[in-house]
Amino acid sequence: xxxxxxxxxxxxxxxxxxxxxxxxxxxxxxxxxxxxxxxxxxxxxxxxxxxxxxxxxxxxxxxxxxxxxxxxxxxxxxxxxxxxxxxxxxxxxxxxxxxxxxxxxxxxxxxxxxxxxxxxxxxxxxxxxxxxxxxxxxxxxxxxxxxxxxxxxxxxxxxxxxxxxxxxxxxxxxxxxxxxxxxxxxxxxxxxxxxxxxxxxxxxxxxxxxxxxxxxxxxxxxxxxxxxxxxxxxxxxxxxxxxxxxxxxxxxxxxxxxxxxxxxxxxxxxxxxxxxxxxxxxxxxxxxxxxxxxxxxxxxxxxxxxxxxxxxxxxxxxxxxxxxxxxxxxxxxxxxxxxxxxxxxxxxxxxxxxxxxxxxxxxxxxxxxxxx
Ligand code: NAD
Numbered sequence: 001x002x003x004x005x006x007x008x009x010x011x012x013x014x015x016x017x018x019x020x021x022x023x024x025x026x027x028x029x030x031x032x033x034x035x036x037x038x039x040x041x042x043x044x045x046x047x048x049x050x051x052x053x054x055x056x057x058x059x060x061x062x063x064x065x066x067x068x069x070x071x072x073x074x075x076x077x078x079x080x081x082x083x084x085x086x087x088x089x090x091x092x093x094x095x096x097x098x099x100x101x102x103x104x105x106x107x108x109x110x111x112x113x114x115x116x117x118x119x120x121x122x123x124x125x126x127x128x129x130x131x132x133x134x135x136x137x138x139x140x141x142x143x144x145x146x147x148x149x150x151x152x153x154x155x156x157x158x159x160x161x162x163x164x165x166x167x168x169x170x171x172x173x174x175x176x177x178x179x180x181x182x183x184x185x186x187x188x189x190x191x192x193x194x195x196x197x198x199x200x201x202x203x204x205x206x207x208x209x210x211x212x213x214x215x216x217x218x219x220x221x222x223x224x225x226x227x228x229x230x231x232x233x234x235x236x237x238x239x240x241x242x243x244x245x246x247x248x249x250x251x252x253x254x255x256x257x258x259x260x261x262x263x264x265x266x267x268x269x270x271x272x273x274x275x276x277x278x279x280x281x282x283x284x285x286x287x288x289x290x291x292x293x294x295x296x297x298x299x300x301x302x303x304x305x306x307x308x309x310x311x312x313x314x315x316x317x318x319x320x321x322x323x324x325x326x327x328x329x330x331x332x333x334x335x336x337x338x339x340x341x342x343x344x345x346x347x348x349x350x351x352x353x354x355x356x357x358x359x360x361x362x363x364x365x366x367x368x369x370x371x372x
Contacts, residue, residue, distance in 0.1 A: 010041075011132040011290050019123050021130055024080075028055070031077070033084035038057060039134070040084070043127035049115060050108065050123035053080060054135055055087035057103035060371040064104020064135040065159070065317060066090035068124075068279045070112040070142030083107035085262070086140075093306035095311035095338065095363035097333070099317050112142030112307040121147060125154035133157060138316040139169055141204075141261070143256070166325045169312030170205035173281055176311025176337045177206065178213040180303050181255055181279045183338035188301060190254070194218030199253035199275060202260030203230035203244075206281040206309075210259060211238050225260070234370040250274045258282040265302075270294040272366040279303035292356035296348075303341055304359040312338060 010021055021043050028040040038059060043052040054206045056064040065089060073079035083105050091103025108124060110116060128137060128151065138160035139148060145160060145168045151160040158171050182193065190196060200207050203225040211221055211234060221240035224247070225231055231242035243251060249269050256275035258264045262284030265273075270291060278285065278300055285305045286292055295302045311334045318330040344362070350357040 005371035006265060011130050017045075017123075017126055018047040018049065019043060019126050019130075022129055025054070025235065028080055028084060030140065031081055031089070033081045033083060035088050037084060037086070037087065040080075041127070041131065043124065045120075045123040048119040048123040049110065049117060049128070050120050051106045052106060052124055052127060053079075053083045054106045054127065054131060055083045055104060056086075056135055057087040057105075057106045058091040058367065059102035059104075060367045061095060061102050062100040063102060063133060064090070064137075065099075065101040065138075065313065065320075066103060067138045067140030067160075067312075068106040068108060068143045068147075069107045069140040070110055070116055072111040072115075073107075073109050076109070079107050079109045082262075087284055089306045091311050091367065092360060092363040093313055094317075096307055096359060097310040097314055098366075101136075101313075101316070101317055104137075106135070106137055107142075108143075110142075116142070116147070118150070121150050122154070125151045128157045129155040131157065136320065139312075159319045160312075161319075164324065165319045166315045166327075166330070169315045170203070171209050172315040172330070172334060173309055173312035174206045174209035174213065175307050175331075176334045177210055177257070177259075177279065177281045179335065179338045180308035180318075180341055181210075181214070181257065181277075181367070183341045184277045184279045184301055184303050184345070185255065186338075187342060192218075195220065196254040196255065197222065197251075198255045198257055199223070199248050199251040200240075200257045200259060201225075201248045201264065201280070202232055202258065202282065203227070204259065206312075207257070207259030208234075210241065210257060210281065215239075220225060222248070222251045222253060255279055258285050263287045265295065266290055267291060267294060271302060275296065275300070277301045277303075279308055280305070281309045283309065286356065289356065289360075292354035296352075296354045301345065302355050304344065305358050307340055307344065307359050308337060310334075 257280035266287035
C-alpha cells in the first residue's frame with residue numbers, strides 16, 4: 001500500500017454558488033477499492049444537475065491527472081468504486097510512463113447524451129477551480145474535447161483542449177495500443193500483423209482507430225459493440241466480422257483487445273477466453289488484481305492496461321510541460337510503450353509472475369523513491 005502524501009484542502013468556492021463540495025474520504029475508505037486514497041471529493045449542485053466525485057489517489061510524483069468519466073451509474077457506491085479504481089490506475093499509469101503526475105480521476109454521475117448540460121459543466125468547472133491545482137482533468141468515456149474546451153475557458157486545470165492544447169487524446173492512445181499489440185505478438189514470436197486474428201471489444205474513439213491501424217497492416221478483425229451501427233460500419237470499413245457482446249471473449253483470435261469498459265477479465269470470463277494475448281485500451285480490465293494470476297495459469301500474455309493505454313495520458317500531460325505541447329516529443333514517448341511492455345513480459349516470464357505484478361512493482365518503486 002502506498003503512503004499518503006500531503007493533506008488536501010479546498011479553495012473557498014465563489015460566493016452565491018449553488019455548488020457544495022464535501023470531503024467524502026472517510027466514506028470512501030470503507031470500500032474495498034479505496035487503497036489509501038489521499039482525498040475523495042463529492043461535488044453536488046442539485047439546481048444545475050451536478051453529481052460528481054473527484055478521487056485523488058496519490059500525489060507523490062505530482063498533482064493528480066486523469067480524465068473525467070460521465071456515466072449514469074445506478075448507485076452512488078458503484079460510481080465511487082469505479083472512480084476509485086480508475087484513479088488508482090492513473091497513479092500507476094503516470095509512474096510507469098515516467099511522468100511527474102499523480103493519480104486522480106473524476107466521475108460525473110449522468111447520462112452523457114441527455115444530462116450533460118452547459119449548467120452542469122459550469123458547476124463542474126467551479127468544482128475543479130476549487131480543487132486549486134490538486135487535480136487536472138481531460139477526456140474519458142462520455143467527456144469530449146468540446147467539453148474540455150468548455151471547461152478550459154473557465155478554469156486552468158483542464159487538458160486535452162484544442163485551444164493551444166493537444167486536442168483529442170484517443171488517436172494517440174490507439175497508436176500506443178497498436179504498438180503494444182505488436183510488441184505482445186513479437187514476444188510470442190509473431191513479427192507481422194498480416195493474417196493475425198484480433199477480436200476488438202468496443203468500437204468507440206480508441207477501438208475504431210485501433211481497428212483502422214490493424215486493418216491497414218492486414219489483420220483479420222472480429223468486433224463487437226453495444227451499438228449495432230458501429231458493428232455494421234466496421235464490417236463495411238474493415239471487412240470485420242461482427243459478433244454479440246458476450247461472444248467476443250470466446251472468439252478464438254490470437255489477440256483480444258478490450259476497448260470498452262473495465263472488469264471484462266474475471267474468474268467467470270478468463271476460463272473461456274479464446275485468445276492467448278490480451279492487449280487493449282480499456283482501463284481496469286481485470287475485475288480483481290488476483291485475476292492476473294488466472295491469466296498466467298491459462299498461458300495468456302496480458303499487457304497491463306495502464307502500461308499499454310498510456311498514450312493519451314502522455315499526450316495531455318505534455319500540455320502542462322514547460323514550453324507547452326510538443327507533438328514530436330510526445331510521440332517519441334509513446335514509441336517507448338512497446339519497450340516498457342517487452343521488459344515487463346520478459347521479467348514476468350523469468351520470474352513466473354503475472355505481468356500485472358511486475359508492472360505494479362516498477363510503478364511502486366518509482367513512487368516510493370519520489371516520496372522518500
Ligand atoms: P468511447 O466511449 O469512445 O468508446 C467505448 C465504446 O465501447 C463505445 O462504442 C461503446 O458503445 C462500447 N461499449 C460499451 N459497453 C460495451 C460492451 N459491454 N460491449 C461492447 N462494447 C461496449 O471510449 P474510448 O475513449 O474509446 O475509450 C475506450 C476505453 O479505453 C475506456 O475504458 C477508456 O477508459 C479507455 N481509455 C481511453 C483513453 C482515450 O484516450 N480515449 C485513454 C486510456 C484509456
